[in-house]
Amino acid sequence: MHRDDMDGMTRRGFLKASGVLGVAALLSGANLVSMEDVAQAAVRTPLPLGEGILVVVTLYGGNDGLNTVIPYADSVYHASRPGLAYSADEVLPLDASLGLNPGMTGMKALWDAGRLAIVRGVEYPSPDHSHFRSMDIWQSASPDAPESSGWLGRWLDHRNAGALRALNIGATMPPLLVGRRLAASALPIGGLRVPVGPVGGALRALAGTPAASADGMAASQALSDWFATAAETGSVLGASHPSPAPGSGSLGQQLDVVARLIAAGVxxxxYSVSIGGFDTHAGEKATQTSLLAEVSAAVAGFVQAIDATPRAKDVTVMVYSEFGRRVAANLNQGTDHGTAGPMFLVGSRIGGGYFGEQPPLNALQQGDLAVTTDFRDVYATLLERVLATPADAVIPGWSGRLLPA
Amino acid sequence: MAMAGRVGVAPQGADAADRVRAARLLQRLSFGPAPDEYPAALDAGVAATLARIMAGATAAGATGTDVPPPALPPVTVPGLAGTPVRAAQQSALIVWWLDRMTTSAQPLLERLTWFWHGHWATSNVKVRDAGLMLQQNETLRASAFGPFPTMARAMLRDPALLLWLDGFGNRRGHPNENLARECMELFTLGVGNYSEADVRAAARALTGWYLDPRTRTAAFDVRAFDPGPETILGATRAFDVDSLVDHIVAQPACPAFLSTRLWRNLVSDVGPTPTELADASAALTPTMDPTLLVAAIAHLLIEDPTPRPLAKAPVPWLIGVLRSLGLTVGSLPAGTQGAVLGDLAAMGQVPFLPPNVSGWPAGGLWFTAASTQARYRLSLALVAAADLAWLASVPVSSRAASVADRLGVPAWTPATAAALAGAARSPHDLLVIALNAPEYLVGV
Structure with a gap:
């Protein structure tokens, strides 16, 4: 699909009508945590220096991994997608066999500086080709059984932490951040302004009041979140921050907000940010390259901004998509839904270089790449190294960890 | 939610249970009451109200008083110069449907058309042709009630849908799986009820279509069609689009899938339970006509006092506010119209612009801090545009009850009643609070 039409996936996308996903979780937290308390605590207790910060970047639509980390020296690659393949002259070479998409100059610079980790061949066993099911699996970290909570939502549950402990940039909460008991906050990029006067007083009085249904509790809790989040973030973003169009803004704008919040010690x-448009069934080359250029520039700009703060060593960025795409191109100069793809990590707690094996092009499974790295290895490693949390508390029983290739 | 007790301000007259029943019918099978419709429904009785609403379960009577659609000729201006023309057409299309939903004499037909729009979710962001989007909208309305296979056959030839899901690029020997996959996953069966091989085979059965620029319809080119045979869902034969539709719709998963989607849209964010789903599927299965399912749903809502919370998505909320306030978007000043569309976007729901092919989500996820702000801002603009003389003429002590009747709310909770009482001297403030109160945002 065209990039813009998938952009909405960043906000509501794959939640789809089939699920009341997270509704119960969204509210039950209201019984346990007072948003007013959280607001007070946030003002009084900034995040201590040295505490890990994870910034999750979701690429919605299924990014074509083969044209992201490109096996430019492999003749099978060129033969499989003649009109879509990048030549050795075009890629940004990482080594003698792989190169980055030409749009990714910012992330190439991070690789050259030894700061970019590339995890290859990432997915889960028996990959699902549905956007919605596959993204659900990635966000819930539960390939085997339906699970309505997100992995970082369960992390919130484990920390028993207030809603601001995890923050989505953009109006709509991804299931990623909804736990079984607790859920994160959602911050629109323009910031929040709450009413004053009699109407403001009345709505404030309704905020957090009990309701008979889960939906009613969600509505009441949203009023609470509105007042509390506005109180906490208003002074950080300040009046000088530009207020772009409604929605979540570009990835660069989203990461700019994250950098400001981190610098301010919220x-x-x-943090969760996102960009859509990767579902390139047709006319892929120009669309994907421009998207990857945006991702690369936004991530590199974010890292540069964080480098100027005392928290440079605390922050780790993770970039993922719900699946890669078919190895062979279709006739519309696009690709259909596939399986494994690369993930990117940037942060001193992980380091740079390759993790996992590049899926071989001569051993496809029904036209798709083999999975060489389970995404839960990445999550478990991030939970331990960045969030200082036992992985078992979020992904029970998972023993795999990220190992250098 | 509870039908007895928890009543803060309960207007006198009809008993609490009847107030809930009538409110449910007007919330689920319409977009909420027009002025005076709720008290009139209480006077007429639940049975008469249901009969009146169900009379709208047909596309046949939809003429006359309905807002006529805008003229949306193909944009022939080349290149970037066509962009503002397309944008103006898109806005005109959106405003037209909002107005039609607000003022239709058959709100049930619009409610179902709205459901089907979210079901076959197609976005003009990729289609980029408001005329084709309107054509699809009329196809959905014409087949909203009636056998589902008729709708499915029409939709798999619908130019906007085929542009949206690359159906015109799906050719013999060079399949594009997008349409076939979403057809099984999102339109008919649901994940888990087909295999990857079924998707790839169904894509071959859907080859051969191209957009005829003169007729602006999907035309068939037999040379681009894969004659098969294909093996799909256990059957091997030479499928084409119609036989594929019939084969898919005959799967037991199809009525269950459609029933669940309709339940989440019309009944509740909770359920259906296995028993409720079995009952709903049984109503749908014989003819695959949603008329019978909607009737069954209506009776359930009337006869079963189980709480059925249903979060109002932004568009149904907006249409409900407009109906209650006696406004239409098209009659607002141009600047206010733009603000309405902007706030809908900020809440995450604009007609003809679903976020992706799975449509909009259901449930309490509509309620975030950010969407709360946009809803509040929009309610301010609409209340400011409305004539509130009807409320100003009511004694202050009766105003909260009067607003409940106007909005179709059975009863205010004690907390809301207290908040409303404190603001009752200002009709403006009273309405803004009521339109943002949890019991207005969640269907009873």
């Missing part, structure tokens, strides 16, 4: 350990 007590948040997990």
């Amino acid at each position: 007590p948040t350990n997990v």
Whole structure:
């Protein structure tokens, strides 16, 4: 699909009508945590220096991994997608066999500086080709059984932490950040302004009041979040911050907000940002390259901004998509849904270089790449190294960890 | 939610249970009451109200008083110069449907058309042709009630849908799986009820279509069609689009899938339970006509006092506010119209612009801090544009009850009642608070 039409996936996308996903979780937290308390605590207790911060970047639509980390020296690659393949002259070479998409100059510079980790061949066993199911699996970290909570939502549950401990940039909460008991906050990029006067007083009085249904509690809790989040973030973003169009803004704008919040010491350990448009069934080359250029520039700009703060060593960025795409191109100069793809990590707690094996092009499974790295290895490693949390508390029983290739 | 007790301000007259029943019918099978419709429904009785609403379960009577659609000729201006023309057409299309939903004499037909729009979710962001989007909208309305296979056959030839899901690029020997996959996953069966091989085979059965620029319809080119045979969902034969539709719709998963989607849209964010789903599927299965399912749903809502919370998505909320306040978007000043569309976007729901092919989500996820702000801002603009003389003429002590009747709310909770009482001297403030109160945002 065209990039813009998938952009909405960043906000509501794959939640789809089939699920009341997270509704119960969204509210039950209201019984346990007072948003007013959280607001007070946030002002009084900034995040201590040295506490890990994870910034999750979701690429919605299924990014074509083969044209992201490109096996430019492999003749099978060129033969499989003649009109879509990048030549050795075009790629940004990482080594003698792989190169980055030409749009990714910012992330190439991070690789050259030894700061970019590339995890290859990432997915889960028996990959699902549905956007919605596959993204659900990635966000819940539960390939085997339906699970309505997100992995970082369960992390919130484990920390028993207030809603601001994890923050989505953009109006709509991804399931990623909804736990079984607790859920994160959602911050629109323009910031929040709450009413004053009699109407403001009345709505404030309704905020957090009990309701008979989960939906009613969600509505009441949203009023609470509005007042509390506005109180906490208003002074950080300040009046000088530009107020772009409604929605979540570009990835660069989203990461700019995250950088400001981190610099200001907001007590948040997990941020979620996103960009859509990667579902390139047709006319892929120009669309994907421009998207990857945006991702690369936004991530590199974010890292540069964080480098100027005392928290440079605390922050780790993770970039993922719900699946890669078919190895062979279709006739519309696009690709259909596939399986494994690369993930990117940037942060001193992980380091640079390759993790996992590049899926071989001569051993495809029904036209798709083999999975060489389970995404839960990455999550478990991030939970331990960045969030200082036992992985078992979020992904029970998972023993795999990220190992250098 | 509870039908007895928890009543803060309960207007006198009809008993609490009837107030809930009538409110449910007007919330689920319409977009909420027009002025005076709720008290009139209480006077007429639940049975008469249901009969009146169900009379709208047909596309046949949809003429006359309905807002006529805008003229949306193909944009022939080349290149970037066509962009503002397309944008103006898109806005005109959106405002037209909002107005039609607000003022239709058959709100049930619009409610179902709205459901089907979210079901076959197609976005003009990729289609970039408001005329084709309107054509699809009329196809959905014409087949909103009636056998589902008729709708499915029409939709798999719908130019906007085929542009949206690359159906015109799906050719013999060079399949594009997008349409076939989403057809099984999102339109008919649901994840888990087909295999990857079924998707790839169904894509071959859907080859051969191209957009005829003169007729602006999907035309068939037999040379681009893969004659098969294909093996799909256990059957091997030479499928084409119609036989594929019939084969898919005959799967037991199809009525269950459609029933669940309709339940989440019309009944509640909770359920259906296995028993409720079995009952709903049984109503749908014989003819695959949603008329019978909607009737079954209506009776359930009337006869079963189980709480059925249903979060109002932004568009149904907006249409409900407009109906209650006696406004239409098209009659607002141009600047206010733009603000309405902007706030809908900020809440995450604009007609003809679903976020992706799975449509909009259901449930309490509509309620975030950010969407709360946009809803509040929009309610301010609409209340400011409305004539509130009807409320100003009511004694202050009766105003909260009067607003409940106007909005179709059975009863205010004690907390809301207290908040409203404190603001009752200002009709403006009273309405703004009521339109943002949890019991207005969640269907009873």
